[in-house]
Amino acid sequence: MRAEVEARKAGSRRKLSLDTWAVLVAFLLALLVRAGVFKHVPW
Amino acid sequence: MADAIAVPQVQLVQPALRFLRVIPGVLLLAAVGYAGKLLEQNVGAYAKAHHWTFPNIEYVLWAIVLGLVISNTVGVPEIFRTGVATYEFWLKAGIVLLGSRFLLGDILKLGGVSLALVAIEIVGSLAFMTFLGRLFELKPKLTTLLAVGSAVCGVSAIIATKGAIEADDEDSSFSIAAILALGALALFTFPVIGHFLHLSDKAYGLWAGLGVDNTAEATAAGALYSDAAGKLAVLVKSTRNAMIGFVVLGYAIYWASKGQAQAVGNKAAFLWQKFPKFVLGFLLISVLATYHFFNKDQVGALANLSRWAFLLTFAGVGLRTNFGDMRKQGLRPFAVGAIGEVVIAGFTLALVYGAGKLFGW
Numbered sequence: 001m002r003a004e005v006e007a008r009k010a011g012s013r014r015k016l017s018l019d020t021w022a023v024l025v026a027f028l029l030a031l032l033v034r035a036g037v038f039k040h041v042p043w
Numbered sequence: 044m045a046d047a048i049a050v051p052q053v054q055l056v057q058p059a060l061r062f063l064r065v066i067p068g069v070l071l072l073a074a075v076g077y078a079g080k081l082l083e084q085n086v087g088a089y090a091k092a093h094h095w096t097f098p099n100i101e102y103v104l105w106a107i108v109l110g111l112v113i114s115n116t117v118g119v120p121e122i123f124r125t126g127v128a129t130y131e132f133w134l135k136a137g138i139v140l141l142g143s144r145f146l147l148g149d150i151l152k153l154g155g156v157s158l159a160l161v162a163i164e165i166v167g168s169l170a171f172m173t174f175l176g177r178l179f180e181l182k183p184k185l186t187t188l189l190a191v192g193s194a195v196c197g198v199s200a201i202i203a204t205k206g207a208i209e210a211d212d213e214d215s216s217f218s219i220a221a222i223l224a225l226g227a228l229a230l231f232t233f234p235v236i237g238h239f240l241h242l243s244d245k246a247y248g249l250w251a252g253l254g255v256d257n258t259a260e261a262t263a264a265g266a267l268y269s270d271a272a273g274k275l276a277v278l279v280k281s282t283r284n285a286m287i288g289f290v291v292l293g294y295a296i297y298w299a300s301k302g303q304a305q306a307v308g309n310k311a312a313f314l315w316q317k318f319p320k321f322v323l324g325f326l327l328i329s330v331l332a333t334y335h336f337f338n339k340d341q342v343g344a345l346a347n348l349s350r351w352a353f354l355l356t357f358a359g360v361g362l363r364t365n366f367g368d369m370r371k372q373g374l375r376p377f378a379v380g381a382i383g384e385v386v387i388a389g390f391t392l393a394l395v396y397g398a399g400k401l402f403g404w
Contacts, residue, residue, distance in 0.1 A: 022135035023324035029140065030328060033344045034337060041347040 068126015076354035079106030110361020130359020137352030142328030168194035197257030221380035226260035252279025288317035
């Protein structure tokens with residue numbers, strides 16, 4: 001739990017928040033799927 | 044000259060080291076999550092082959108239970124902790140990708156209903172938790188943190204409020220411990236109560252989104268019931284998360300008026316800073332899906348990517364929950380949180396029943 005709190009505090013000092021990074025990564029993945037780089041993602 | 048060369052090297056090495064530190068923990072999340080998925084597939088098949096009566100346990104529960112067993116027996120070694128803490132990143136990326144499975148019309152329809160319920164839930168929860176905190180004579184700022192954690196969105200809200208009202212580290216640790224412990228209990232009790240009451244997927248999803256505090260636990264509690272309930276729980280929880288800025292701003296102004304926190308200068312900038320950006324990402328992806336930016340196969344691929352991200356999240360929920368750590372935090376904040384959560388769970392269930400009657404679910 002301490003690691004979690006520290007990670008969040010460190011995150012708030014970064015220029016981009018954890019939220020923003022998560023959105024950017026998700027959109028990058030979505031664009032790769034749209035571009036056909038990932039044609040099928042198994043589950 | 045040597046200094047001029049050394050500085051850029053250090054600047055390059057530090058992000059690389061930070062990235063490397065994350066890898067062992069992320070691999071542990073993936074291993075625990077995948078083991079949960081394998082157990083779901085194989086335990087059910089084995090029981091069926093041997094004609095045993097065994098309930099179908101979803102990968103969500105297996106991943107959480109495996110994580111809990113590791114965390115509370117051998118513990119999570121230091122080398123894995125930084126990576127395990129990334130479960131929140133995977134949760135938010137998963138929620139954004141899940142937006143592809145919602146059409147904008149559904150979001151507006153369900154979002155409108157959930158927004159009204161969320162507003163009632165937040166006001167009722169804040170008022171009740173503040174009353175309980177005073178009754179148990181907790182420190183006022185600790186009461187504020189517990190109230191915000193219960194009413195809005197768990198750990199994120201507590202961290203955001205802590206900075207805004209200048210609360211002690213000890214108070215935020217107490218609050219986080221109480222909210223996490225109660226979230227872990229909600230994971231196991233909400234689905235049981237939902238099945239006992241024969242709640243529909245819609246009613247249960249609404250209830251999990253309104254009643255479970257932390258986003259990871261709300262997502263897991265919804266997914267444990269059904270896929271449809273999980274989707275709705277995420278939507279309702281995201282609506283709650285969107286309110287975080289307004290609630291934190293209100294408390295920041297209140298504590299500043301008492302001279303116990305810095306005054307808020309630019310309120311619009313404050314709201315934007317506190318607003319959870321993943322909610323915007325979720326909405327944007329659903330707009331793209333609504334206007335057919337993705338074809339059917341691509342929506343399926345995005346949905347599966349979202350499931351993989353949630354798999355890491357559920358493993359992280361188990362791995363970061365240590366009951367020994369929680370016991371050390373003290374009984375009174377936990378008691379206030381526990382009483383509050385039980386009342387809020389009952390209150391939100393009544394809200395969902397009322398909305399069900401009103402809208403004919």
